[in-house]
Amino acid sequence: MTDKSRKKAPTFEQAMEELELIVEELESGDLTLDKSLERYERGVKAVRRCREILDEAEKKLKVLLKDERGEFREEEFEEEESQ
Numbered sequence: 001m002t003d004k005s006r007k008k009a010p011t012f013e014q015a016m017e018e019l020e021l022i023v024e025e026l027e028s029g030d031l032t033l034d035k036s037l038e039r040y041e042r043g044v045k046a047v048r049r050c051r052e053i054l055d056e057a058e059k060k061l062k063v064l065l066k067d068e069r070g071e072f073r074e075e076e077f078e079e080e081e082s083q
Contacts (some may be wrong), residue, residue, distance in 0.1 A: 010046075011022040019046040 010018065022043040026036060061077035 010049055012050055015046045015049040015053070019043055019050070022046065 013052065022039045025031060025039055028044075031039065062074045063077050065075055066072055
């Protein structure tokens, strides 16, 4: 196994922190084109990791609903389709 494959995937917070740092670096305008492209690629990876974590969290969400008798029941969260 290589060192990269053993590295643990970043948490949502870590990925967001990296993304914020990358945005600051890109907005500074102090990077060369090559460094900017490198940061951009790292940013894309961080965004994908955040999306992956959010997608997994959404699958776990349950909605607590009150029925006609005033009792609560759980239902799986279903995203409403936008029109």
